[in-house]
Amino acid sequence: MSEIITPIVYQLGLGAVGGFIVGFALKKIAKIFIIVLGIFIVALLYLGASDIISINFGALWDAVGGWLGGAGQAASWLVGLIALIPFIGSFAVGFFLGFKLG
16 A cells, blocks of 8 residues: 555655745746736837837737647647646645745
């Protein structure tokens, strides 16, 4: 019985600690990214309103839609992750805890 419980406890502990660290760091990085992105968008809108540049919004939205279209193909590797359910579960809990506290 201990040969079953030990790997599961190891995966749960490692997943929780790793998830917490990743969640905490990701929230900090996301805040910085959002600020930079906001400044960039405001600068583009200012330059567009000042007639310094011309923005083709139709082409911009088409390009963004093309980038997001590939997300559906990523679901094919989901089958291999089923064996990692204890690690994924504890990682998710640690991630959300770290994200909330970050």
